[in-house]
Amino acid sequence: MNTHSDTHLTHDQHLMALVDPTDMDADLQAHLQSCSQCQHQAQQLSRRFERMGQMARQLASEPSRPFRLPAQGGRKRVGWQFKSAMAMGLAGALVLVFTVWWPQRFNPTQPTPQQLAQQEKADALLMAEIDDLVNDALPKAYQELAMANDTGLSDLSEDLIDWIVPIIEEDDDPVDPRA
Amino acid sequence: MAAKPVDSKERPAKADSPSIEVVEQAKAGDQVAFHRLADHYQPEIYRMIYYRTRSQMDAEDIAQDVFLQAYKNLGRLKNPAVFRSWLYQIAVNRVRDFYRKKKFKSLFGFVSVDEEYFQEPAEMAIAPEAGEGLDRQDFWRQIKSLLTSLSRMEREVFLLRFFDQLSIKEMSAALKKNESTVKTHLYRALRKVKAAAAETDGLLEGLI
Numbered sequence: 001m002n003t004h005s006d007t008h009l010t011h012d013q014h015l016m017a018l019v020d021p022t023d024m025d026a027d028l029q030a031h032l033q034s035c036s037q038c039q040h041q042a043q044q045l046s047r048r049f050e051r052m053g054q055m056a057r058q059l060a061s062e063p064s065r066p067f068r069l070p071a072q073g074g075r076k077r078v079g080w081q082f083k084s085a086m087a088m089g090l091a092g093a094l095v096l097v098f099t100v101w102w103p104q105r106f107n108p109t110q111p112t113p114q115q116l117a118q119q120e121k122a123d124a125l126l127m128a129e130i131d132d133l134v135n136d137a138l139p140k141a142y143q144e145l146a147m148a149n150d151t152g153l154s155d156l157s158e159d160l161i162d163w164i165v166p167i168i169e170e171d172d173d174p175v176d177p178r179a
Numbered sequence: 180m181a182a183k184p185v186d187s188k189e190r191p192a193k194a195d196s197p198s199i200e201v202v203e204q205a206k207a208g209d210q211v212a213f214h215r216l217a218d219h220y221q222p223e224i225y226r227m228i229y230y231r232t233r234s235q236m237d238a239e240d241i242a243q244d245v246f247l248q249a250y251k252n253l254g255r256l257k258n259p260a261v262f263r264s265w266l267y268q269i270a271v272n273r274v275r276d277f278y279r280k281k282k283f284k285s286l287f288g289f290v291s292v293d294e295e296y297f298q299e300p301a302e303m304a305i306a307p308e309a310g311e312g313l314d315r316q317d318f319w320r321q322i323k324s325l326l327t328s329l330s331r332m333e334r335e336v337f338l339l340r341f342f343d344q345l346s347i348k349e350m351s352a353a354l355k356k357n358e359s360t361v362k363t364h365l366y367r368a369l370r371k372v373k374a375a376a377a378e379t380d381g382l383l384e385g386l387i
Contacts, residue, residue: 011373012370015366015369015370015373016366018369019347019362019365019366019369020347020362023362049341049369050341052322052341052342053341053342053343053344055318056226056230056318056322056342057226057342059314059315059318059319060226060229060230061229061235061238062222062225063221063222063225063238063239063242064235064239065239066214066217066218066221067214067217067218067221067242067243067246067247068214068217069210069213069214069247069250
């Protein structure tokens with residue numbers, strides 16, 4: 001750090017002086033107070049930054065309207081209004097829940113006698129269909145093939161039946177590899 | 180009552196600042212006293228926000244919110260003498276909240292956030308005034324180039340010191356940092372600004 005009285009302040013030391021000259025060493029402060037050249041440099045530097053701020057203030061726009069407190073006034077009333085609005089909203093939501101949703105959820109409507117009769121009829125038809133399926137699972141065309149009647153099977157030749165379902169004889173053992 | 184805000188571009192002399200008694204009256208709930216405070220400080224608070232948002236509309240809205248918050252919380256101000264620093268503290272926080280919300284909205288594509296501070300305001304892009312508008316645009320463009328390399332805190336202390344004309348003590352109160360920290364940030368900001376000005380052929384000198 002430069003502390004010699006004959007040496008002027010460096011660039012960084014000028015910046016330190018601009019921030020707060022009292023933070024500098026006593027020697028540097030003394031030099032700054034006694035050296036006209038350093039004083040001139042410090043003032044020039046300060047003036048440039050101050051000028052920047054001055055231009056910013058001149059070029060900035062102005063507020064279009066003055067600030068005025070709301071007509072209701074009062075710090076407390078502002079909070080009170082918000083809370084009352086919240087409370088009203090919550091109350092309305094609860095009313096909706098207990099008048100619309102709650103009854104539907106726990107008190108379903110009872111069916112009329114006509115609806116009951118129709119339901120029974122539909123149930124009977126469904127049961128009949130199920131019974132048919134149990135008794136005759138295959139469609140009609142397949143039922144003819146599956147029927148165990150001589151008329152159907154006798155049309156097939158012996159050779160064809162043997163080919164489809166060959167008879168496995170006891171002599172047909174696999175070849176003994178040791179042979 | 181349509182009171183006219185005090186039109187003072189420069190920092191008002193201490194003798195013109197509202198007295199501590201006015202602050203005490205406002206603390207007690209005196210709305211007339213608070214309006215006096217608002218009329219005095221509104222221009223500088225508005226400008227402070229304008230430097231950081233570069234939008235007249237946003238600056239108006241945020242400034243209104245700052246004073247509303249100040250009125251609501253004035254009872255918590257223990258020392259009326261630091262009212263100005265306390266007001267700036269609210270303003271700094273509000274501007275920060277503004278950019279936080281903007282950033283949050285940008286994540287969902289509602290708003291595009293290019294860069295904080297010194298953005299080209301939409302109103303100027305739509306209808307720039309000839310002559311004066313160009314000078315203004317050029318000035319802010321140069322300021323932007325000088326401050327672009329600064330960190331958030333360095334930029335804040337630089338603006339508070341040279342644009343808003345706060346003292347080190349007032350900045351320390353507004354930012355809730357100790358004076359040593361504020362000075363360190365300011366020193367670094369000055370170094371970077373000086374370096375940026377030197378790289379652009381004496382830009383800083385050209386501003387005066």
